[in-house]
Amino acid sequence: MITLARSAEGPIATIDGHRYALYSHSWDALINLPSLPAAIRSLCAGLQPSTTVPEALLAPIGTQEVWAAGVTYYRSRDARMEESKDSGGQDFYAKVYTAARPELFMKASAHRVVGPNGAVRIRKDSHWNVPEPEFTLVINARGEIVGYTIGNDMSSRDIEGENPLYLPQAKVYDQSCAVGPVILVKEGDLNRNIGIALAIERGGETVFSGTTDLTQLKRSPEELVSYLYLETTFPTGAYLLTGTGIVPGNDFTLQTGDVIKITIDTIGTLTNTVG
Numbered sequence: 228m229i230t231l232a233r234s235a236e237g238p239i240a241t242i243d244g245h246r247y248a249l250y251s252h253s254w255d256a257l258i259n260l261p262s263l264p265a266a267i268r269s270l271c272a273g274l275q276p277s278t279t280v281p282e283a284l285l286a287p288i289g290t291q292e293v294w295a296a297g298v299t300y301y302r303s304r305d306a307r308m309e310e311s312k313d314s315g316g317q318d319f320y321a322k323v324y325t326a327a328r329p330e331l332f333m334k335a336s337a338h339r340v341v342g343p344n345g346a347v348r349i350r351k352d353s354h355w356n357v358p359e360p361e362f363t364l365v366i367n368a369r370g371e372i373v374g375y376t377i378g379n380d381m382s383s384r385d386i387e388g389e390n391p392l393y394l395p396q397a398k399v400y401d402q403s404c405a406v407g408p409v410i411l412v413k414e415g416d417l418n419r420n421i422g423i424a425l426a427i428e429r430g431g432e433t434v435f436s437g438t439t440d441l442t443q444l445k446r447s448p449e450e451l452v453s454y455l456y457l458e459t460t461f462p463t464g465a466y467l468l469t470g471t472g473i474v475p476g477n478d479f480t481l482q483t484g485d486v487i488k489i490t491i492d493t494i495g496t497l498t499n500t501v502g
Contacts, residue, residue, distance in 0.1 A: 228493070229267055229412040231257070231374065233288070233342075234281035240267050241409070246280060247271040254289035255463040258365060263373045264414045286342030287376060287410050290463050293340060295361070295380055295398070296451050297330035298323050299470030300443050319391050329446055329454055332394060334380060334468060335404040343408035346502030349481050350400055353383035356481045358499075359471035360425040360489040362441060364448050365410050367464045370456040372448055374412045377489050377497040378468040379405040405499045406466060417441075417448065421492045425473045428486040435479055439472030 232239045237250030238257050249257065249270060260266040298320050323330045341347050349356040363378035381404065387397035419441045427435040448469060455467055481487075481501050490496040 229264055229414065230409040231267070231287060231412060232407075232409045233285045235283070235285065236281065239277070239281070240271055242268060242271055245271075245276040247274045248277045254287075255291075258289070258373055258410075258464055259367045259369075263367075264412050267412065284343050284408055286337075286340045286345070286406050287408070288337050288340055288406060288466065290337050291465050292333060292337070292461065293335040293378070293404055293406070293466045293468065294455055295332055295334040295378075295468040296446070296470045297332065299329065299445050299451075300439065300472035324445070329451055331451070331455055332398065334398060339399075339401050339404060341402050341405040341499060343405075344498055344500075345405060346402060347379060347381050347405050347487070347499045348400070348402040348502055349381065349483070350383050350386070350396075353386050353397075354480065355385035355388075356381065356383050357475050357479065358382075358425065358427070358481065358487045358489070359468075360423055360473055360491075361468040361471050362421070362423060362444070362491060363406060364452065364467040364469060365464070366452055366456075366461070366467060368460075368462055370452060372413055372452060373464075374410040375417075375491075375494060376406050376410045376466070377408070377491050377494055378466070379487060379489055379497060379499060380468050380471065381405075402502070404468075405497060407497050408495050411494050418493075419444075422490075423473065423492075424490045426488045426490075427475070427481070428488070429482065429484070434485075435475045437473040437475070443472045444469060 230241045359380040361378040365374035383397040421441045424438045485501040
């Protein structure tokens with residue numbers, strides 16, 4: 228198993244439990260190397276394993292844009308229909324769930340992305356906010372899926388529900404997206420039985436928890452990437468949040484100080500606090 232993390236000094240590769248400092252390589256160049264697993268093993272072959280691990284990891288992203296896919300889980304479809312029923316927008320979400328073309332939107336430029344243990348935000352002009360735990364694809368400039376990580380798509384449900392055209396304001400703002408803690412480098416076919424779990428803690432107690440797995444994802448990762456790259460180029464690659472199958476009930480909203488923990492099998496746990 229190979230993972231990539233990012234520290235202030237540069238990239239860190241972990242191969243079968245051994246860590247290697249790749250500080251002389253830029254993140255953007257590294258994830259765009261051809262045959263990435265073999266390339267990382269080759270780079271690390273001449274290095275001694277690192278005995279020190281930086282305490283603070285940054286978001287594992289360089290200059291890539293983060294995009295997102297919507298309504299790819301049945302639970303997400305239902306939640307979007309519920310929140311937009313008063314505006315008459317529920318039919319749009321029902322239709323996109325079964326449509327040939329997926330919903331795709333830009334979520335964040337790299338400077339708006341928060342890393343592990345960083346602070347995510349809720350909008351000042353919103354009163355109904357939730358995290359959305361998402362299996363996230365790491366894609367190189369050639370449109371190849373080279374890895375996977377964990378994403379948190381912070382969402383203002385009241386703003387999106389008021390009018391579907393307000394989606395960018397509900398989704399895109401400073402510190403509205405978190406990714407990490409590491410990238411699991413793709414080696415072989417994806418196991419669709421991977422579990423996804425969300426836990427939200429408040430005052431030391433769990434106030435919401437839920438689980439799902441990738442078998443509930445309606446569209447394949449390859450299909451989503453094919454639409455994303457159809458008429459758009461990404462010179463250093465892109466990250467794609469693939470949608471959420473866990474949505475807290477309508478009576479729940481995040482509060483400042485809440486701790487959000489998203490766990491995905493084989494990748495780890497992404498922890499963030501609402502600032």
